[in-house]
Amino acid sequence: MNKPERIDTSTEKAMLAMGQQAREAAHQLSLASPGAKAEALHAAAKALREAKPQILAANEKDLAAARAAGRPSAFVDRLMLNAARIEAMATGIDEIAELADPVGTVLAEWVRPNGLRFQRVRVPIGVIGIIFESRPNVTADAGALAVKAGNAAILRAGSESLNSALAIHAALVSGLKSAGLPEAAIQIVPTPDRAAVGHMLAGLNGSIDVIVPRGGKSLVERVQQEARVPVFAHLEGLCHTYVDKDADLDMAVSILVNAKMRRTGVCGATETLLVDRAAPDSFMPTLVSALLDAGCEVRGDATAQHADARVKPATDADWATEYLDAIISAKTVDGVAGAIAHIGRYGTQHTDAIVTANEETAERFMREVDSAIVLHNASTQFADGGEFGFGGEIGIATGKLHARGPVGVEQLTSFKYVVRGNGQTRPT
Amino acid sequence: MNKPERIDTSTEKAMLAMGQQAREAAHQLSLASPGAKAEALHAAAKALREAKPQILAANEKDLAAARAAGRPSAFVDRLMLNAARIEAMATGIDEIAELADPVGTVLAEWVRPNGLRFQRVRVPIGVIGIIFESRPNVTADAGALAVKAGNAAILRAGSESLNSALAIHAALVSGLKSAGLPEAAIQIVPTPDRAAVGHMLAGLNGSIDVIVPRGGKSLVERVQQEARVPVFAHLEGLCHTYVDKDADLDMAVSILVNAKMRRTGVCGATETLLVDRAAPDSFMPTLVSALLDAGCEVRGDATAQHADARVKPATDADWATEYLDAIISAKTVDGVAGAIAHIGRYGTQHTDAIVTANEETAERFMREVDSAIVLHNASTQFADGGEFGFGGEIGIATGKLHARGPVGVEQLTSFKYVVRGNGQTRPT
Numbered sequence: 001m002n003k004p005e006r007i008d009t010s011t012e013k014a015m016l017a018m019g020q021q022a023r024e025a026a027h028q029l030s031l032a033s034p035g036a037k038a039e040a041l042h043a044a045a046k047a048l049r050e051a052k053p054q055i056l057a058a059n060e061k062d063l064a065a066a067r068a069a070g071r072p073s074a075f076v077d078r079l080m081l082n083a084a085r086i087e088a089m090a091t092g093i094d095e096i097a098e099l100a101d102p103v104g105t106v107l108a109e110w111v112r113p114n115g116l117r118f119q120r121v122r123v124p125i126g127v128i129g130i131i132f133e134s135r136p137n138v139t140a141d142a143g144a145l146a147v148k149a150g151n152a153a154i155l156r157a158g159s160e161s162l163n164s165a166l167a168i169h170a171a172l173v174s175g176l177k178s179a180g181l182p183e184a185a186i187q188i189v190p191t192p193d194r195a196a197v198g199h200m201l202a203g204l205n206g207s208i209d210v211i212v213p214r215g216g217k218s219l220v221e222r223v224q225q226e227a228r229v230p231v232f233a234h235l236e237g238l239c240h241t242y243v244d245k246d247a248d249l250d251m252a253v254s255i256l257v258n259a260k261m262r263r264t265g266v267c268g269a270t271e272t273l274l275v276d277r278a279a280p281d282s283f284m285p286t287l288v289s290a291l292l293d294a295g296c297e298v299r300g301d302a303t304a305q306h307a308d309a310r311v312k313p314a315t316d317a318d319w320a321t322e323y324l325d326a327i328i329s330a331k332t333v334d335g336v337a338g339a340i341a342h343i344g345r346y347g348t349q350h351t352d353a354i355v356t357a358n359e360e361t362a363e364r365f366m367r368e369v370d371s372a373i374v375l376h377n378a379s380t381q382f383a384d385g386g387e388f389g390f391g392g393e394i395g396i397a398t399g400k401l402h403a404r405g406p407v408g409v410e411q412l413t414s415f416k417y418v419v420r421g422n423g424q425t426r427p428t
Numbered sequence: 429m430n431k432p433e434r435i436d437t438s439t440e441k442a443m444l445a446m447g448q449q450a451r452e453a454a455h456q457l458s459l460a461s462p463g464a465k466a467e468a469l470h471a472a473a474k475a476l477r478e479a480k481p482q483i484l485a486a487n488e489k490d491l492a493a494a495r496a497a498g499r500p501s502a503f504v505d506r507l508m509l510n511a512a513r514i515e516a517m518a519t520g521i522d523e524i525a526e527l528a529d530p531v532g533t534v535l536a537e538w539v540r541p542n543g544l545r546f547q548r549v550r551v552p553i554g555v556i557g558i559i560f561e562s563r564p565n566v567t568a569d570a571g572a573l574a575v576k577a578g579n580a581a582i583l584r585a586g587s588e589s590l591n592s593a594l595a596i597h598a599a600l601v602s603g604l605k606s607a608g609l610p611e612a613a614i615q616i617v618p619t620p621d622r623a624a625v626g627h628m629l630a631g632l633n634g635s636i637d638v639i640v641p642r643g644g645k646s647l648v649e650r651v652q653q654e655a656r657v658p659v660f661a662h663l664e665g666l667c668h669t670y671v672d673k674d675a676d677l678d679m680a681v682s683i684l685v686n687a688k689m690r691r692t693g694v695c696g697a698t699e700t701l702l703v704d705r706a707a708p709d710s711f712m713p714t715l716v717s718a719l720l721d722a723g724c725e726v727r728g729d730a731t732a733q734h735a736d737a738r739v740k741p742a743t744d745a746d747w748a749t750e751y752l753d754a755i756i757s758a759k760t761v762d763g764v765a766g767a768i769a770h771i772g773r774y775g776t777q778h779t780d781a782i783v784t785a786n787e788e789t790a791e792r793f794m795r796e797v798d799s800a801i802v803l804h805n806a807s808t809q810f811a812d813g814g815e816f817g818f819g820g821e822i823g824i825a826t827g828k829l830h831a832r833g834p835v836g837v838e839q840l841t842s843f844k845y846v847v848r849g850n851g852q853t854r855p856t
Binding site for chain 2: 027030031112210230248254255259263362366368372374376378379381382384387404405414416418420421422423424425426428
């Protein structure tokens, strides 16, 4: 073993070189034609399909390590690849290749009285740093979205998925290369060295324009704490479904059970049920029983406990907990105003839904709840770039600057002002 | 004097309380009607006009201190208020009041195959922190723009302009109050304590959403270094004017002299002249002589020195210097590709212009130069929110995320997704 400081120096040097290469690749990509980018992505998808044996072999190493470490089965499942999942990755890249190219789109144009013609035109951001944990498919999704938007990507996979990620990355690069795009358009940190994360968060000497973390709370907290460059942060998804007195109860049950139980581990899963105090007496029992019958633990206030004997008492901590599991908290609130106040206090500005047949109540909820996504009569599990029609995403941003909600191709772009004149000078 | 730690504790407490009040005011403002905001701003403009004597008296204190400290005349001029400048501030607020209200604007809408109706709707950001130095009018401009966009503002004036800023702020608040908007919509740090800046950069416990620095290099560097919240940074404005071989020379002279000399202290002033090596021999002498005759010092490469005996030799440092003075550097480059490469190396992604009659050359320059503002046949001094038709700005952002270029009312907003369904659940 080298001394720690030597390891760190060499990591730093390697990371800075990676940043420099990414910056150069980003410049080339920013000028690449839509056709070249689409061709490169289709070639990457093809290379991914052809590399199936190598990717599965690499994944087997990661799986063996995870099993040896006694990781829970949900973790192993997130990590696991098979022929179908590799095909899904390749299909995803093909779909991203076919999206409209965002670069060069004129977002607005106007003419000033002095004859100057203004355009606001979409351009790539530059270099996107993506730090992720156990899902190896992020390599493909994030790399492809970054390239489609004309950016270069620097990926840093968690040590638990590194072998899989490296094999996927190798296939992507051979695809890019065969289509004549720079290899450095998608780079990956080749070692599990945690110091690499610190260097990325420091921006690699100005080479990284934005960091997108994809992972659990501790990763996101480290990123928020250390990052010296902008971050598209995804904080918790403590999502609420509020059932109003004017809701159709059957619809509410259907939406609620889907919002909680379709997948309990996704960020758009509902974690708290809010029920209008003025709702008919049948509402709370019907709602919590449906959840309980679907296999969900319910932790409720007095009304909820009274509604079904299986409901456990909630503590204050429950209103602030993102379970990511088959558990929900349930509370009675004073109408839509009470729901808005509860969400303002405990919510994470991610995704919140109201179920009601009253349009006015719904509009008030959607105007006053300050979340990236607000839904009326629909499941919170629609919080997903694909469901929005974005053709993929690399996360849901809960911040309010630049990207908010699903981060797809358009959110990975910036803009510039192009101004055309015929000799105009500015008066004093 | 209290002990330092006691001073710091009380500053921190006061700043956190200010943050909390701003957060509450921002919530109220986010729901305020367009009419209420416009009325409050007109009332603030009226109050400003009525407070002219108090503002001038306060400004006299700042001016006396500046003169006693031997500040240069340009500094004193930036600080100085008179009846005309106060009227200009009030007029500016009236104009901002009359802008279209951005909040609630539907930026995009679409329907998915499952019937879900999506809207992307403009919403306020929340709380804007503005840290500025010697120009007291920032108090009025920044406060009014923030309120128009439905945000609360926390202002921190430089110690040199604090008396003036406090007097302007008092007038604004009395206007807001008379129109029924919360006083805390525009707050100002009441002391010159530098620790307040650090607390703002730390985000006041999550109460500040974005920081806008308005000032010199050392302020911007401190902000970049310390900020734990997003920043709309304005780095240097090292702007270039490139005169191509296909330029109309008369037009080039007129644009260049305006771009450099209209005002030398603004960020959109041209700092480097680039001339095409393939241009007629008359170009460089005519261009540099026009600048010299207008009172500008020229530091040039060999060709420029050869063109006029008054040209001084440029060093490498000159290509990287934002003079903000009647000085320009002048260089010969190999066509538009040479100009693009020079700007890529030395530019600050602020504003750059090309003068040419060749449309193809112009389009290449505007596509490949990665600056917030690129102009064809017009002066770089148009880099200004007012000239863009934004009705005011609180700075020019040189970053590529969220706001780029002039930061006006729209750039002080975010958006949310409003999704309307009729019972949709997400399939597994």
